[in-house]
Amino acid sequence: MNNLYNESILVCVYYGPNGERLIKRGCKIANMLQAPLYILTIDPKPFDELDAEKIFYIEQWKEFANSHESAQFIIKDNESRPVSKVIAEVARDHNITQIILGQTAHSRWEQITKGSIINSLVRDVPFVDLHIISVARSIRDEEGIYEKGVRAYLIKDGDQYQLSFNHDKDTVYEGIFFKEVNTDFDNGIFRFMRDAETLQVLVTDGTVTELKNVDLKTAMNLSTADE
Incomplete structure (x- = not known):
């Protein structure tokens, strides 16, 4: 792919159906700009300790990346650092110019709404455009509707x-x-x-x-x- 605009897109996803929606948004932008697309997920646990549901989503994201020539999947497991620090490191390593994040109420990304991740990213990678996407929730369990997958x-x-x-x-x-x-x-x-x-x-x-x-x-x- 000829990167005519010297852009690189990073989509940060967490477990749940919203990840697919964010990836599709990132893919649209990447195709429009003819830019490479990176898909990042972060987990504090080692990969071999992840449960079946998390592994399932990771397999989905890998398959998506493998089916698109310009996409690459990145997983940062066993991470004790703040989410913003990991995102900033990946952004620098891959010369990212645009970052897409999902705003949800029931995930680690809920910190986004409080501004802490945003402020950190603006400070650590100041010349990156940030896209905060409002996304639908995954299966709700606060009312006891479904058990864990x-x-x-x-x-x-x-x-x-x-x-x-x-x-x-x-x-x-x-x-x-x-x-x-x-x-x-x-x-x-x-x-x-x-x-x-x-x-x-x-x-x-x-x-x-x-x-x-x-x-x-x-x-x-x-x-x-x-x-």
């Missing part, structure tokens, strides 16, 4: 799919299952990737009747924030 699999069963928590030779899709609270049955949402697209399908009593992407705002109780 766990790795799960779909197995083909006639015209339907059966949810399983064990991988075997008949596994068709691998993803994350978010179970509804206060139920003894496997009811909830199964999130997985198909053809580089993230899908969320309904699970009823351990069965997926169709691979139809559900309306996130209703089925997952997301906020109504839009681009």
Whole structure:
């Protein structure tokens, strides 16, 4: 890619469906400017201690980067430094000119709204443009709607799919299952990737009747924030 405008874009993502939205925004800007795109995530834990849900999102982001010639995925794990310091270091290392951050209410990035990260980045990398994007929340658990996601699999069963928590030779899709609270049955949402697209399908009593992407705002109780 010919970087006609000498621009480099850095998208900072945290776990949840909002990461994909931020990446798409960064990709739009990168394509418009014919600039390289970097996708960064930061975690205080070592990679081998991350849970299944986090690993799933990381795999998604890696796949996106691998499918786009101008994109590169960067993970900074086992990080004890402030988020702003890590972002600034990556920005300097890759000559970043524009940084895209997500503003959410329930993540480490909530510090952004308080100005601390912004002030630090303005001080540490003063000649970088900052884009603060309002994004929808991930599955809300403050009202006890869904349990924490766990790795799960779909197995083909006639015209339907059966949810399983064990991988075997008949596994068709691998993803994350978010179970509804206060139920003894496997009811909830199964999130997985198909053809580089993230899908969320309904699970009823351990069965997926169709691979139809559900309306996130209703089925997952997301906020109504839009681009």
